[in-house]
Amino acid sequence: MKKNRPQKSPEDRHPLLDQLSQLWRNKTAVAGLIIVAGFVLMAFFAPALSPHNPNDTSLYDQLKPPFWAYGGSDKNVLGTDDLGRDILSRIIYGARVSLIVAVVSVGLAFALGTLLGSISGYYKGALDNVIMRIMDIILAFPYLLLAIVVVAYLGPSLENAMMAIGITYVPRFARIVRGSVLEECEKDYVMAAKAVGAKDWRIIFIAILPNCLGPLIVQTTLSFASAILDAAALSFLGLGAQPPTPEWGAMIARSRALILRASWVMTFPGIAILMAVLGFNLLGDGLRDALDPRLRD
Amino acid sequence: MLVFIFRRILILIPTLLGVSIIIFLMLRITPGDPAELLLGERATEEALHEIREHLGLNEPLYVQYGKFIKRLMKGDLGETIWSRQKVWIEVKERFPATIELSVAALFISCFFGIIFGIISATRPYSIFDYLSMLGALIGVSMPIFWLGLVFMLIFSVNLGWLPLSGRLSVGIDLEVITNFYLLDAVLTKNWAALKDAIWHLIMPAITLSTIPMAIVARMTRSSMLEVLRQDYIKTAKAKGLSQFMVTFKHALRNALIPVVTTIGLQFGVALGGAILTETIFAWPGVGKWMFDAVMKRDYMVIQGGTLFIAAVFVVINLVVDVLYAVINPRINV
Numbered sequence: 001m002k003k004n005r006p007q008k009s010p011e012d013r014h015p016l017l018d019q020l021s022q023l024w025r026n027k028t029a030v031a032g033l034i035i036v037a038g039f040v041l042m043a044f045f046a047p048a049l050s051p052h053n054p055n056d057t058s059l060y061d062q063l064k065p066p067f068w069a070y071g072g073s074d075k076n077v078l079g080t081d082d083l084g085r086d087i088l089s090r091i092i093y094g095a096r097v098s099l100i101v102a103v104v105s106v107g108l109a110f111a112l113g114t115l116l117g118s119i120s121g122y123y124k125g126a127l128d129n130v131i132m133r134i135m136d137i138i139l140a141f142p143y144l145l146l147a148i149v150v151v152a153y154l155g156p157s158l159e160n161a162m163m164a165i166g167i168t169y170v171p172r173f174a175r176i177v178r179g180s181v182l183e184e185c186e187k188d189y190v191m192a193a194k195a196v197g198a199k200d201w202r203i204i205f206i207a208i209l210p211n212c213l214g215p216l217i218v219q220t221t222l223s224f225a226s227a228i229l230d231a232a233a234l235s236f237l238g239l240g241a242q243p244p245t246p247e248w249g250a251m252i253a254r255s256r257a258l259i260l261r262a263s264w265v266m267t268f269p270g271i272a273i274l275m276a277v278l279g280f281n282l283l284g285d286g287l288r289d290a291l292d293p294r295l296r297d
Numbered sequence: 298m299l300v301f302i303f304r305r306i307l308i309l310i311p312t313l314l315g316v317s318i319i320i321f322l323m324l325r326i327t328p329g330d331p332a333e334l335l336l337g338e339r340a341t342e343e344a345l346h347e348i349r350e351h352l353g354l355n356e357p358l359y360v361q362y363g364k365f366i367k368r369l370m371k372g373d374l375g376e377t378i379w380s381r382q383k384v385w386i387e388v389k390e391r392f393p394a395t396i397e398l399s400v401a402a403l404f405i406s407c408f409f410g411i412i413f414g415i416i417s418a419t420r421p422y423s424i425f426d427y428l429s430m431l432g433a434l435i436g437v438s439m440p441i442f443w444l445g446l447v448f449m450l451i452f453s454v455n456l457g458w459l460p461l462s463g464r465l466s467v468g469i470d471l472e473v474i475t476n477f478y479l480l481d482a483v484l485t486k487n488w489a490a491l492k493d494a495i496w497h498l499i500m501p502a503i504t505l506s507t508i509p510m511a512i513v514a515r516m517t518r519s520s521m522l523e524v525l526r527q528d529y530i531k532t533a534k535a536k537g538l539s540q541f542m543v544t545f546k547h548a549l550r551n552a553l554i555p556v557v558t559t560i561g562l563q564f565g566v567a568l569g570g571a572i573l574t575e576t577i578f579a580w581p582g583v584g585k586w587m588f589d590a591v592m593k594r595d596y597m598v599i600q601g602g603t604l605f606i607a608a609v610f611v612v613i614n615l616v617v618d619v620l621y622a623v624i625n626p627r628i629n630v
Contacts, residue, residue: 136315273440
């Protein structure tokens with residue numbers, strides 16, 4: 001029986017898998033992947049990894065410096081803030097907040113953008129025009145401004161910040177998907193699918209979209225990076241995570257008043273943001289080299 | 298060319314209308330009573346009544362929008378809720394500060410971005426290239442609100458080289474004409490104020506320049522690499538021209554065409570980033586004003602300020618598009 005099964009030839013592999021396997025040869029991508037994996041693990045195992053409860057205040061341990069500085073101890077490796085909360089623990093738990101924000105807001109943008117973009121590209125005509133003009137309007141607001149305004153109206157909270165970021169990211173997904181769908185629609189397999197009487201939604205989601213995955217994956221990864229950055233900025237302005245949530249941007253905001261007395265309170269959350277965003281950017285750049293055929297030499 | 302510009306301006310109109318609709322609707326479709334949202338929960342019944350009358354909140358939406366647009370056409374952005382001043386006057390007072398900061402930031406980012414981009418492209422895959430591109434990647438990943446605070450900590454608090462915040466030191470008198478302090482100082486030949494204003498500008502401008510600089514450097518590098526591969530560059534080299542001539546005279550000209558577009562778009566990034574930078578450095582521009590308005594929940598300021606910034610951004614994009622067509626002879630318009 002086994003002998004009769006057709007042998008799998010290398011050509012049978014999905015082209016996406018083929019391209020992804022090239023990723024290992026890309027140093028940038030691997031570096032990004034390691035950093036991202038680090039943060040994901042940190043977020044996942046936060047309760048096990050953090051030495052203290054992130055929200056436990058301590059009257060006796062206020063503004064303790066990190067262990068290598070004078071007056072620091074092993075008890076609070078990266079020191080404590082003005083309420084005596086352990087900074088390392090708050091940073092570890094902060095990874096959870098930032099990753100959730102990134103997944104939710106980019107997920108929202110991905111879903112809406114893909115839907116609008118494929119409708120636009122598949123049906124063309126007036127519908128396409130209306131959708132793309134709406135995307136233009138969203139893009140007419142400078143970076144971060146629209147998110148700030150949306151949160152200003154809805155009220156400051158992490159949920160609203162995620163929604164605001166999600167809305168501002170819809171156009172980038174819609175544009176990519178529209179372009180790819182327009183391109184794919186010209187191909188024979190779409191014609192064939194239409195000829196056998198497949199429904200529109202089936203052609204779009206089952207036939208066309210899997211062929212547009214490459215650029216979408218790249219955009220999603222890069223959007224994770226900017227979503228983390230924007231969410232931190234919103235929280236820094238007091239429009240995102242509310243106290244006592246251990247969020248990196250909010251931690252920096254709180255540390256502003258302490259800049260003269262305790263610089264470490266401000267330093268470490270900033271490094272955490274920088275590293276997380278850098279990780280996703282590195283990974284996104286590497287993925288683009290591997291997945292985007294237009295950019296490959 | 299004129300037809301192209303005209304067409305481009307025509308597209309601008311629906312976009313701006315769309316922006317105005319979004320901003321108009323935000324106040325009205327937010328859950329709750331807009332009058333209460335504007336005045337706060339403890340507003341008296343008379344005050345609520347007055348603001349409803351003033352903004353016509355009892356009328357149907359399309360009538361309200363018609364009035365809103367009519368006022369906008371006259372350049373009326375409404376009145377602030379707290380200080381009861383014309384929003385437009387407040388914008389006019391603060392916008393020069395934002396422009397001064399953004400232009401300075403863009404100048405820094407173009408200068409260093411283009412230089413780093415060129416050197417990277419002429420020595421691809423060298424150690425310099427790796428380091429500068431890694432630097433650029435760190436630049437685009439930078440939380441600038443944090444970087445600003447780090448700069449403050451190092452250069453103001455610890456070293457004491459630069460002033461902590463604001464646009465001018467207390468005790469420096471400057472006759473304000475245009476509200477561009479550098480320009481005003483030059484116009485009135487007030488050199489002490491000029492030095493002080495530049496000193497205040499350095500830190501916020503560098504902070505704001507981080508992300509655009511990184512983007513310009515990456516763009517210059519990739520565009521330059523593409524141009525350097527082309528045949529006419531080989532011809533130029535074969536003619537015996539020096540590396541310098543080939544790079545700066547032949548290649549750079551073509552390589553900069555896409556970079557110009559990028560730089561134009563960075564202006565929008567700078568306008569948005571100005572909210573963060575101005576808030577940190579207490580820079581009295583539109584960004585800080587908007588942030589204060591968000592904190593005070595002055596929705597008239599938020600509405601007017603957003604409209605103004607979006608309009609500026611859209612117009613800049615238009616100028617960039619036209620400029621792109623002008624400098625790129627391959628685009629036939």
